[in-house]
Amino acid sequence: MEIANPGCRSAKSWPRVNSGRLQLSFRRSGLLxxxxxxxxxxxxxxxxxGGKEVIRLGxxxxxxxxxxxxxxxxxxxxxxxxxxxxxQGGIQGRPVKLCSRDDQSRPEIAxxxxxxxxxxxxxxGLVGGYVDSLVAPVSELAARYQVPYVASASLQQALTRQRRxxxxxxxxxxxxxxxxxxxxxxEKLKARRVAILHIATPGSTEFAASLRDNxxxxxxxVPLLEKCRAGSRDFSTFLxxxxxxxxxxxxxxxxxxxxLILVRQWREMRLPLKALVAPWGVAYQSFISTLGRAxxxxxxxxxxNPGITWPGxxxxxxxxxxxxxxxxxxxxxxxxxxxxxxxxxxxxxxAQLASRxxxxxxxxxxxxxxxxxxxxxxxxxxxxxxxxxxxYRQVVVQIQQGRMVVVxxxxxxxxxxxxxxxxxx
Amino acid sequence: MWRWTQILVAGGALGSFYALVAxxxxxxxxxxxxxxxxxxxxxxxxxxxxxxLWKSWGLPFYGTIPVCLVVMPGAALLLHLFLRRVRxxxxxxxxxxxxxxxxxxxxxxxxxxxxxxxxIQPEAFPFLHLPATGLTITDKQFGLLTFSLAATLLVHxxxxxxxxxxxxxxxxxxxxxxxxxxxxxxxxxxxxxAFGGLLIGLAGPMYGQTMYIYPAGGVxxxxxxxxxxxxxxxxxxxxxxxxxxxVGLAEAAAAMWLGGSWKELVSALLLITLxxxxxxxxxxxxxxxxx
Numbered sequence: 258m259e260i261a262n263p264g265c266r267s268a269k270s271w272p273r274v275n276s277g278r279l280q281l282s283f284r285r286s287g288l289l290x291x292x293x294x295x296x297x298x299x300x301x302x303x304x305x306x307g308g309k310e311v312i313r314l315g316x317x318x319x320x321x322x323x324x325x326x327x328x329x330x331x332x333x334x335x336x337x338x339x340x341x342x343x344x345q346g347g348i349q350g351r352p353v354k355l356c357s358r359d360d361q362s363r364p365e366i367a368x369x370x371x372x373x374x375x376x377x378x379x380x381x382g383l384v385g386g387y388v389d390s391l392v393a394p395v396s397e398l399a400a401r402y403q404v405p406y407v408a409s410a411s412l413q414q415a416l417t418r419q420r421r422x423x424x425x426x427x428x429x430x431x432x433x434x435x436x437x438x439x440x441x442x443x444e445k446l447k448a449r450r451v452a453i454l455h456i457a458t459p460g461s462t463e464f465a466a467s468l469r470d471n472x473x474x475x476x477x478x479v480p481l482l483e484k485c486r487a488g489s490r491d492f493s494t495f496l497x498x499x500x501x502x503x504x505x506x507x508x509x510x511x512x513x514x515x516x517l518i519l520v521r522q523w524r525e526m527r528l529p530l531k532a533l534v535a536p537w538g539v540a541y542q543s544f545i546s547t548l549g550r551a552x553x554x555x556x557x558x559x560x561x562n563p564g565i566t567w568p569g570x571x572x573x574x575x576x577x578x579x580x581x582x583x584x585x586x587x588x589x590x591x592x593x594x595x596x597x598x599x600x601x602x603x604x605x606x607x608a609q610l611a612s613r614x615x616x617x618x619x620x621x622x623x624x625x626x627x628x629x630x631x632x633x634x635x636x637x638x639x640x641x642x643x644x645x646x647x648x649y650r651q652v653v654v655q656i657q658q659g660r661m662v663v664v665x666x667x668x669x670x671x672x673x674x675x676x677x678x679x680x681x682x
Numbered sequence: 683m684w685r686w687t688q689i690l691v692a693g694g695a696l697g698s699f700y701a702l703v704a705x706x707x708x709x710x711x712x713x714x715x716x717x718x719x720x721x722x723x724x725x726x727x728x729x730x731x732x733x734x735l736w737k738s739w740g741l742p743f744y745g746t747i748p749v750c751l752v753v754m755p756g757a758a759l760l761l762h763l764f765l766r767r768v769r770x771x772x773x774x775x776x777x778x779x780x781x782x783x784x785x786x787x788x789x790x791x792x793x794x795x796x797x798x799x800x801x802i803q804p805e806a807f808p809f810l811h812l813p814a815t816g817l818t819i820t821d822k823q824f825g826l827l828t829f830s831l832a833a834t835l836l837v838h839x840x841x842x843x844x845x846x847x848x849x850x851x852x853x854x855x856x857x858x859x860x861x862x863x864x865x866x867x868x869x870x871x872x873x874x875x876a877f878g879g880l881l882i883g884l885a886g887p888m889y890g891q892t893m894y895i896y897p898a899g900g901v902x903x904x905x906x907x908x909x910x911x912x913x914x915x916x917x918x919x920x921x922x923x924x925x926x927x928x929v930g931l932a933e934a935a936a937a938m939w940l941g942g943s944w945k946e947l948v949s950a951l952l953l954i955t956l957x958x959x960x961x962x963x964x965x966x967x968x969x970x971x972x973x
Contacts, residue, residue, distance in 0.1 A: 321788070322898045325797030362898070457943055485942030488902070490699070490893055493692040493823075494937035497685065500816065514799045514894050521801075525808055525820040547801050 315380035322362025334596025349611040389413035396425040403619035409599040412460035417643040426644040433649035439471035441665040448506040452481040455510035505531040513538035559591040561635040574634035684815040695823035697930025698830035704910035706881030712854040713874035717777040722903030723787035728886020729895040750883035758879025791897035802890040915963020
């Protein structure tokens, strides 16, 4: 016989319907808890330590893959710019959060990462990017979703000139490289015949065509203009053609690793050239230390390097170098400075909007960038109507005793060796 | 005349480089059927080892090769140990497993060595320079030709003139039949990985000296190895060198007469044509494997 015990009811005695309700209520409360936790996480993510709303900045760079070296350099410049602003109290007291993404040196990944940054992270603006094949798809996305994008290293003229993109800006431009280089080849090197090698990227291809046109205008012949794939393993056959063409100057539009191989093979083959000029890849201390004596006399180009800065920005440049060394334990270079400059441009435009208490919307930020004018270590930065930097100019440097010495333009030149020394001597 | 000689030297050196990179892959794949997509990363590891021995310890370049020859077989045997856990179908699963391993190794190298490009022994020394003719053979071209010939000859002697080589060849030709004939195919697998490791130990420093090394560079080395192996036919050491030379010469000739951007297209066309005309590789007859 079952004894009734009202204080201690057996499980059997619980009405079934009550059990179901209890489970349901537990489910509901569990769900509510999860939603609450998610809300707190989301809220905490968008609010800084001081309770002010965080400003999110997106950054896409090739942090892995074949362009990782320069991608990492740009990334460090961007990180330094954001940390510098946060150390000074943020933008009107609002901390800046950098959302960095790796495009793995692949355009389709760059596009996916940009979408993720725009839709999920709700970023105010985008920075970064190395080479036009990675920058171009992101610039299209920026236009479509009205998110301003300041590219760190982009040259292809079609990106700004072919179709107006009010949300795309960049801190470098092709004319700032081709014009000083053409003048240098004409005035300083007094070249008669020039060979040009370029890589099958949009920027390098445009560079080669533009340089050939400029040289032809001043009566310098270009008997050899050759395209090759980035990452070529052997240039000895090309150098044989250079020899046959009887040129006195070789211009390489290759990147850092291409120039490592090209310069070494040029030295090994003892090709009689007056000079080898490479706008990209040579003006790096790491390039000089890697090639050692073989780099002596080489001519490269840069917009900035420690000790080579825009006139009037020496103190700011010095502060940047010291701060960067302290933060990363290494020397910054021209690519790092491109990353820093692009991030500074975006941060300054955001600060201007915030100081006027304007909403940080894409169209407002785009307008602020268009009106921005600031003198930074790399350049006097002001964007033209297309989003290109008006005053971007690179200088020609020569490797002398393992150091970069500015040799052109004359007003910034510090020294000059007339010809590249032969290693055979 | 001298121009032709110069193109022959350039193409031959490039082809030797390809053959040297492919030798280890071909041997390991032939014996174990392990489609090793992390092969290039192992070459890079060997290259990094040589680079740091040369740069930090001041070892002469050729002094780094014996160290790599000792270390890399160990790494290759560890890889074999890892691949032994892969279930059937082995060919497909080993491909997936080594793809994952390649990603892990790439990120590990990125963390350990940074993304910087490294180049071994950049000092320039022409091995032979005839100013009257314009012919120049660089020390690197000479080194590549010599080492690839020596490595191919040694592997050929091992496979053709030793009892162990016969067992390895039997395993490459018909694994099941070799097992029925009393050959311990598992032991052959270990040996193939050990010999493959030795070849990786040699190819790594040469890769770091001829090309530049960086964490993502392994993909290219793997592609070279796969292409040349398909071109020559699996396990065929002599035709591997011949295939490397053919591709190298085709690329040099394309660069000379068509332009540098045509090199890859010409070598791809050469590979496709060969696959259509001789599906079993350069030196093989269909259905008659002769390593």
